[in-house]
Amino acid sequence: MPAHPILEYLWIIPLLPLLGSAINGLWGAKWPNKYVNIAAIGSTGLSFLLALEAVREFFDSGQVLFRKQFFTWIAAGNFRAGFDLQMDQLTVVMVLVVTGVGWLIHIYATGYMAHEGGYYRFFSYLNLFMFFMLILVLAANYVLLFVGWEGVGLSSYLLIGFYFLKKSASDAGKKAFIVNRIGDFGFMLGMFLLFRTFHTLDFTTLFQAASSPAWGHENWGQFGTFTIACLLLFMGACGKSAQIPLYVWLPDAMEGPTPVSALIHAATMVTAGVYVVARSHVLFAHSETALVVVAIIGCATAFFAATIGLVQTDIKKVLAYSTVSQLGYMFLACGVGAFSAGIFHLMTHAFFKALLFLAAGSVIHAMGGEQDMNRMGGLSKKIRWTYGTMLIATLAITGIPPLAGFFSKDAILLGAYQVPGGHPLYALGLLTALLTSFYMFRLIFLTFHGKQRYDDRKVHVHESPWSMLGPLVVLAVLSVVGGWVAAPALLGGPDYFANFLSPVFGGKESAEVLGEAAAHTLELTLAFVAVGAALAGWGVAYWLYLARPKKADGLAKSMAPAYRILLNKYYVDELYDALIVKPLVWISTNVLWKVVDVEAIDGTVNGIAGGATAIGDGVRHTQSGNTRSYAVWVVVGALVVLGVIFFWPGANKTAVGMVR
Amino acid sequence: MVPTNYYVILSAILFGLGVFAFIFKRNIITIFMSIELMLNAVNLAFVAFSQALGKLDGQVFVLFVIVVAAAEAAVGLGIIILIARNRQTLNVERVDLLKL
Numbered sequence: 001m002p003a004h005p006i007l008e009y010l011w012i013i014p015l016l017p018l019l020g021s022a023i024n025g026l027w028g029a030k031w032p033n034k035y036v037n038i039a040a041i042g043s044t045g046l047s048f049l050l051a052l053e054a055v056r057e058f059f060d061s062g063q064v065l066f067r068k069q070f071f072t073w074i075a076a077g078n079f080r081a082g083f084d085l086q087m088d089q090l091t092v093v094m095v096l097v098v099t100g101v102g103w104l105i106h107i108y109a110t111g112y113m114a115h116e117g118g119y120y121r122f123f124s125y126l127n128l129f130m131f132f133m134l135i136l137v138l139a140a141n142y143v144l145l146f147v148g149w150e151g152v153g154l155s156s157y158l159l160i161g162f163y164f165l166k167k168s169a170s171d172a173g174k175k176a177f178i179v180n181r182i183g184d185f186g187f188m189l190g191m192f193l194l195f196r197t198f199h200t201l202d203f204t205t206l207f208q209a210a211s212s213p214a215w216g217h218e219n220w221g222q223f224g225t226f227t228i229a230c231l232l233l234f235m236g237a238c239g240k241s242a243q244i245p246l247y248v249w250l251p252d253a254m255e256g257p258t259p260v261s262a263l264i265h266a267a268t269m270v271t272a273g274v275y276v277v278a279r280s281h282v283l284f285a286h287s288e289t290a291l292v293v294v295a296i297i298g299c300a301t302a303f304f305a306a307t308i309g310l311v312q313t314d315i316k317k318v319l320a321y322s323t324v325s326q327l328g329y330m331f332l333a334c335g336v337g338a339f340s341a342g343i344f345h346l347m348t349h350a351f352f353k354a355l356l357f358l359a360a361g362s363v364i365h366a367m368g369g370e371q372d373m374n375r376m377g378g379l380s381k382k383i384r385w386t387y388g389t390m391l392i393a394t395l396a397i398t399g400i401p402p403l404a405g406f407f408s409k410d411a412i413l414l415g416a417y418q419v420p421g422g423h424p425l426y427a428l429g430l431l432t433a434l435l436t437s438f439y440m441f442r443l444i445f446l447t448f449h450g451k452q453r454y455d456d457r458k459v460h461v462h463e464s465p466w467s468m469l470g471p472l473v474v475l476a477v478l479s480v481v482g483g484w485v486a487a488p489a490l491l492g493g494p495d496y497f498a499n500f501l502s503p504v505f506g507g508k509e510s511a512e513v514l515g516e517a518a519a520h521t522l523e524l525t526l527a528f529v530a531v532g533a534a535l536a537g538w539g540v541a542y543w544l545y546l547a548r549p550k551k552a553d554g555l556a557k558s559m560a561p562a563y564r565i566l567l568n569k570y571y572v573d574e575l576y577d578a579l580i581v582k583p584l585v586w587i588s589t590n591v592l593w594k595v596v597d598v599e600a601i602d603g604t605v606n607g608i609a610g611g612a613t614a615i616g617d618g619v620r621h622t623q624s625g626n627t628r629s630y631a632v633w634v635v636v637g638a639l640v641v642l643g644v645i646f647f648w649p650g651a652n653k654t655a656v657g658m659v660r
Numbered sequence: 661m662v663p664t665n666y667y668v669i670l671s672a673i674l675f676g677l678g679v680f681a682f683i684f685k686r687n688i689i690t691i692f693m694s695i696e697l698m699l700n701a702v703n704l705a706f707v708a709f710s711q712a713l714g715k716l717d718g719q720v721f722v723l724f725v726i727v728v729a730a731a732e733a734a735v736g737l738g739i740i741i742l743i744a745r746n747r748q749t750l751n752v753e754r755v756d757l758l759k760l
Contacts, residue, residue: 625756626752627756628682628683628684628752631682632683
C-alpha cells in the first residue's frame with residue numbers, strides 16, 4: 001500500500017463519474033429513478049470524497065506539485081502526449097469546486113427532474129460532463145486538457161439540447177457547439193504554435209522553458225510569437241467562457257434544464273476559460289499586450305452583459321447575462337495580473353451563481369414552468385426557503401459584506417485599480433458592480449415582492465422538496481462563508497487565499513509599492529466605494545420596482561430607443577446573422593451545394609458511371625455472335641504479337657533467338 | 661536434300677490458306693476442315709524443325725497434336741450434327757444466338 005493511495009491512483013477521481021455515466025447510459029433506461037440516483041449521485045459523491053482525500057494527501061506529502069504519468073497516449077517523433085494528471089493548489093480549488101458543487105447539483109437534479117422523461121439520459125450526460133471537467137482540471141498537458149475541453153463542450157451540447165423535440169432547444173445546442181468551435185480553432189492554433197516553439201505541450205516543461213532566460217524579452221515582444229500564442233489561447237477561452245465576441249451562445253444555452261444551467265453554464269464549464277488563462281499565467285505574464293487584451297475584453301464583457309441584463313424579463317436570461325458579466329470580472333482580474341483574485345472570484349461565483357440558478361429553478365418549479373418575471377411577484381411568503389437562499393445569493397453577488405462576493409469582487413477591483421493605467425478599468429468595473437446590484441435586486445423584487453401578477457386558479461405555488469432545498473441551504477452557507485478565507489486581508493492581515501495559491505502564481509501579485517499602511521487605507525476605501533455602489537443599485541431597484549412600480553414603465557417609455565436596443569441585446573445576434581450566418585448559408589447553398597456538390601462531386605461520380613456505360617455500349621458491338629469475326633480478332637491479335645516480336649526494338653533479338 | 665526453308669514456307673502457306681478459309685467460308689464443315697489444315701501446317705513445321713535441329717521434341721509434339729485433333733474432330737463433328745439437326749442449316753452466319 002503506497003503512502004498516498006488516492007494520489008497515486010488519481011485517475012480514479014475522473015473515472016468514477018464516467019462509470020456512473022456508462023452504467024446509467026447502458027442500463028438506466030429500464031431502471032426506476034431510485035437506481036439511477038444511486039449510480040449518478042453515488043459516483044459523483046464518491047468522487048468528491050476521494051478528491052477530499054487526495055487533497056489531504058497532497059498537503060500531507062508537502063509537495064508543491066504532484067504529477068504522475070499514467071500512460072502514453074500519443075507518441076510521434078519527439079512529441080509525447082500522455083495521460084498525465086497533476087495536482088497543485090490551483091487544481092485543488094478547481095477539483096473541490098467541480099466535485100463539490102457538482103455533487104450538490106446532482107442531488108438537486110433528482111428532485112427537479114423527477115417528473116421529466118429521459119431521466120436516466122439526463123444523469124448519464126451530467127456524469128459524463130463531470131468526467132470531462134475533471135480531466136480538464138487534472139490534466140498535466142495541453143493535449144489532455146483539450147480532451148476535457150472538447151468533452152465538456154460535447155456534454156454541454158447534449159444537455160442544452162436535452163429537450164431535443166423543442167426546436168429552440170436543439171438550435172441553442174447547435175449554436176453553443178458551433179460558437180465554441182470558433183474558439184477551439186484558436187485554441188488549437190495556440191497549441192500548435194507553442195509546440196513549434198517549445199517542442200512540448202507538457203505544463204511543467206513548457207513553463208520551465210518559457211521562464212528560462214534563453215527566451216529573452218525580445219522574443220516576447222509586442223507582437224512576438226508568444227503574444228500571438230497567448231491571444232490564440234485566449235480566443236479559445238473566449239469561446240468557452242462566453243466573452244465578447246463569442247458570448248452569444250450562453251444566453252441561448254438557458255434552453256437546457258435548470259440544473260444544467262447551474263452546473264455547466266454558471267459554476268464550472270464556463271469558468272474553464274479562466275482556468276486555462278490562469279494555468280498559462282507564465283506565458284501571459286511575459287506578454288504585456290496579451291494581458292491588456294484579456295483585461296479590456298473582460299472588463300468590456302462585464303459591463304456590456306450587465307447592461308443587457310438590466311431589461312431582460314426571463315428569470316434565467318437575467319442570470320445568464322449576469323454569468324457572462326461575472327466571467328468578465330474574472331478575466332479582468334487575470335488581465336491585470338491578479339490571477340489569485342480571478343480564481344477566488346471563480347470559486348465564490350461557483351457558489352452563489354449555482355445557488356441563484358438552483359433557486360431560480362425552484363421558483364420555476366413552484367410556478368409550474370413559468371420563467372417570465374412579469375408573471376410572478378409576491379412569492380416571498382409562499383416559498384420561504386427558496387426566497388431566503390436566493391436573497392443570500394443576491395447579497396453575495398452584489399458584494400454586500402461579509403458575504404463571499406464582496407471579498408472576491410473587492411480583490412478584483414483592487415487589482416484593477418493598482419495596475420498602471422488601470423483606473424478606467426476600475427471605473428467600468430465599479431459601474432458594472434452598480435448595474436449588477438440593480439438587475440439582481442430587480443429580479444428579487446419582481447419575483448418575490450410586489451403585487452401578485454399570476455392567476456391563483458391556474459398556478460398552484462408550492463415549495464420544492466427537500467432534495468432541492470438541501471443543496472440550496474448548503475450553497476447558501478458557502479455563499480456566506482466562502483469569502484472569509486480572504487477576510488483578514490481587508491483588515492491588514494495575511495490574504496490566506498492568495499497565499500494558498502502563491503506556489504502556483506508566485507508571490508503576492510497586488511503591488512505593495514504603496515507601503516503597508518497606504519495599501520491598507522486604499523483597500524478599505526475601495527471596499528467602501530464598492531459597497532456604496534452595490535447599495536446604490538439596490539436603492540434604485542427598490543425605488544423603481546417597489547416604491548413606484550409605475551415609474552419603471554415610464555422610464556422605459558421615455559428612453560424608448562435605448563430600452564429597445566437593450567431589450568434586443570444590442571442586435572448582436574441579428575448582426576452575426578447578417579454578417580456571418582446568412583453569407584455562410586448563401587455560400588453553402590449556392591456554391592458548396594449547387595456547384596461543388598452537384599456539379600463537381602456528383603458530376604465526377606455520375607460522369608465515371610456514364611463513361612463506363614458509353615464505353616460498354618461501344619465495345620458491346622464487337623461481341624456479334626458471329627464466330628468468324630472472333631476469328632478475325634484472333635488473327636489480328638496473333639499478327640500484333642508477331643509484329644511486336646519481330647519489329648519491337650530490343651525485344652527483337654531475344655525473341656528471334658528464342659525461335660532459333 | 662530439301663532445305664528446311666521450303667518446308668517452313670510450305671507450312672506458312674498452308675496455315676495462311678487455313679486462316680483464309682476459316683474467315684471467309686460459311687459452311688461449318690469447310691471451316692472445320694480449315695482448322696485441320698492449320699493444325700497439319702503446324703505439324704509440318706514441327707517435323708521440319710525436328711529434322712533440322714536433330715531433336716525429337718517436335719515429333720513428340722506432332723503426336724500430341726494428332727491425338728488432340730482426333731478428339732477435337734469427334735467432339736466438333738458431334739456439335740455440327742446437333743446444329744444441323746436443330747437449325748436445319750450449316751451456314752455459320754445463322755448460328756449467332758450468343759450475341760448480345
